[in-house]
Amino acid sequence: MRRFKLAxxxxxxxxxxxxxxxxxxxxxxxxxxxxxxxVILPEMFNCPYLNSFFPLFAESxxxxxxxxxxxKVAEEEKIYLIGGSIPEKDGEDIYNTSFVFDREGKVIxxxxxxHLFDVDLDTGLSFHESDTLSSGSSLTVVDTELCRVGVAxxxxxxxxxxxxxxxxxxxxxxxxxxxxxxxxxxxxWEALLRIRAVDNQVYMVGxxxxxxxxxxxxxxxxxxVVEPWGNLIAKADESETIIYADIDLxxxxxxxxxxxxxxHLRTDLYxxxxxxxxx
Numbered sequence: 001m002r003r004f005k006l007a008x009x010x011x012x013x014x015x016x017x018x019x020x021x022x023x024x025x026x027x028x029x030x031x032x033x034x035x036x037x038x039v040i041l042p043e044m045f046n047c048p049y050l051n052s053f054f055p056l057f058a059e060s061x062x063x064x065x066x067x068x069x070x071x072k073v074a075e076e077e078k079i080y081l082i083g084g085s086i087p088e089k090d091g092e093d094i095y096n097t098s099f100v101f102d103r104e105g106k107v108i109x110x111x112x113x114x115h116l117f118d119v120d121l122d123t124g125l126s127f128h129e130s131d132t133l134s135s136g137s138s139l140t141v142v143d144t145e146l147c148r149v150g151v152a153x154x155x156x157x158x159x160x161x162x163x164x165x166x167x168x169x170x171x172x173x174x175x176x177x178x179x180x181x182x183x184x185x186x187x188x189w190e191a192l193l194r195i196r197a198v199d200n201q202v203y204m205v206g207x208x209x210x211x212x213x214x215x216x217x218x219x220x221x222x223x224x225v226v227e228p229w230g231n232l233i234a235k236a237d238e239s240e241t242i243i244y245a246d247i248d249l250x251x252x253x254x255x256x257x258x259x260x261x262x263x264h265l266r267t268d269l270y271x272x273x274x275x276x277x278x279x
Contacts, residue, residue: 112136185220
């Protein structure tokens with residue numbers, strides 16, 4: 001398919017896991033019935049973005065209730081689904097993990113957040129994911145009948161080498177479930193998504209939770225979709241909503257033909273390469 005419609009579900013996340021799962025399912029079905037072939041959820045959509053909740057809400061693959069819901073709804077609606085991210089328990093480790101499902105509800109990709117968000121900002125925000133989470137160690141690119149999709153999570157987006165590797169792996173689109181906050185969001189969220197789109201001449205999708213000032217961690221919202229020239233083609237505000245975008249893969253070819261960045265790489269002078277593979 002050269003053209004398709006995607007949807008980003010920007011949802012309020014509460015401390016009630018069951019309600020979060022039900023809300024996500026409802027929004028996925030709404031998006032599907034509006035014609036979306038690919039539906040995307042935000043980072044930690046079933047769990048408040050706080051270290052104290054990650055172990056409590058963590059579930060194993062493939063029998064966790066969130067994963068089971070995502071698989072079921074993808075199959076029922078016959079859509080591709082990028083399940084934002086959830087806390088995934090694997091033995092003694094907990095990962096910030098995004099599961100990707102095909103139209104039959106089968107998992108065709110799993111991305112564990114590579115770069116953990118360990119920061120102390122002057123505004124007073126201090127967050128250390130490494131207190132509870134383990135880091136992933138592999139890139140995630142999946143083939144669908146729609147396009148070739150790379151997946152990264154939130155803080156991963158600040159590392160341009162990762163996104164260049166996705167471009168070199170021929171990703172047409174890179175999806176980033178992310179929960180930037182009220183300091184980093186206004187400063188960098190849109191800028192980073194647009195820069196990564198321009199640098200790599202791909203579609204970029206940022207999927208955030210909606211903003212909830214009563215939460216212990218306040219997400220910025222403003223989910224958006226950027227086309228390969230860097231133009232916004234869909235954007236939310238801070239509220240709970242679903243945004244839609246029409247994707248034209250011929251746009252990638254047009255931009256790359258006019259401005260052939262990847263052809264002009266000086267691999268005789270520099271290169272970016274993937275060093276290894278693991279879980």
